[in-house]
Structure formats: C-alpha cells, structure tokens
Amino acid sequence: DVKVTQSSRYLVKRTGEKVFLECVQDMDHENMFWYRQDPGLGLRLIYFSYDVKMKEKGDIPEGYSVSREKKERFSLILESASTNQTSMYLCASSDPSGLTDTQYFGPGTRLTVL
C-alpha cells in the first residue's frame, strides 16, 4: 500500500514565523502535490512537483514555496506565516505511468497561525 506521511498532525505558529511542512511518500511516485483545504472552498492546489528539483505553481502559490531535493520528500514552506494561512494542509502523490492520476493523500497537517 502507498503510504504518504506528513511531519505533524497539528501545528501552532506565530505570525511572521517561517514554517516547514514535510511530506514523505514510500512508493517511488514522481508526482507530489500540496493542497490546502478550507470549509466551503474545497481542496486548492498550492504547488506540485513532477520530478526532483522540478516544481510548478498551482492555483494559490502566493505566500508559499516548495522544495524537492529527493524523490520521496516534498516540503512546503511558509516564508512568513500569516493568519490567513491557517488551514488544513494535505500532501499527495501519484504515479504518472499509472495513467489514471489517482492521488494518495497523507493524513493532513492542521496549521493554526496566531
């Protein structure tokens, strides 16, 4: 079974702090994704990566950056956290050779910015 893990289930940070969210997958998937999920807005794509050191902006990249130094690990960085970044953050991975784009999600990190 595919396993996607995220470094924290709950995180509380202060405005202006730099925040790192880590995601690791164990199935050798090329594609990895970061979403945020807010009530009424659903899942919104922040960034995705289709290979090591490759990244593309999603629908809402402002205020975020990402890093993918190894195939199994995809990090989301909030350079200077703000209260409007309080949200549930979900990481996912997929195998492009599978031809179905099925995504496997981690358990999520609920981030609160005070």
Added chain:
Amino acid sequence: SQKIEQNSEALNIQEGKTATLTCNYTNYSPAYLQWYRQDPGRGPVFLLLIRENEKEKRKERLKVTFDTTLKQSLFHITASQPADSATYLCALATGGGNKLTFGTGTQLKVEL
C-alpha cells in the same frame, strides 16, 4: 470558467437506504472522473474511477455512473451504513500535468 459542483448541503439518510450524490461539471471534457472519501481530520482516500466510455462502474456496495452529455456523475451507496458517513469528493483530471481538480464535496450522514 471551469467548474465542478457538488451539493454543499449535507445529505442525511436512514441506514439501509441508497445514498445518491451528484457531481456536475462545466467546460471540461474529462477522460475520466474519480470519487474519493474523506473522514474528518483525514486525507481523502480514492474509491473509484470511471472512464468516459464507461456508463457505470461498481465496487461492492458502490456504484458510479458517468454521463458525458449531461456532464454529470452520480455516486450511489446501496444498503448504507453509519460507517459510510463521511464527505465524498469527485475529481477530474484537468490542465495536464497529472493534476486533479476536486469538487468541494458532499457530507453524507447515515442515521440508525
């Protein structure tokens, strides 16, 4: 603009009945559509995929239909159980690059 719509109101049904959830989309021509289940505080879990040339797909108590003319998918859970209570999301492959766009989900509550 491109849209994926799911009923935002929660669906409450009695145990044993069939639950039917709807996913409508506009301005897409997806090759397939996926359904995911999400429990509170958890990430979505893939359930079923249906391709554009398939009218219907079944998996145990789950059935999905896909009408590309109506631009609609229906997701059915037969003989529903309280354990089926969750939010159900539909997703389409959009924009290339193996990306998916998700609907906002419909919360299902199955009552005893």
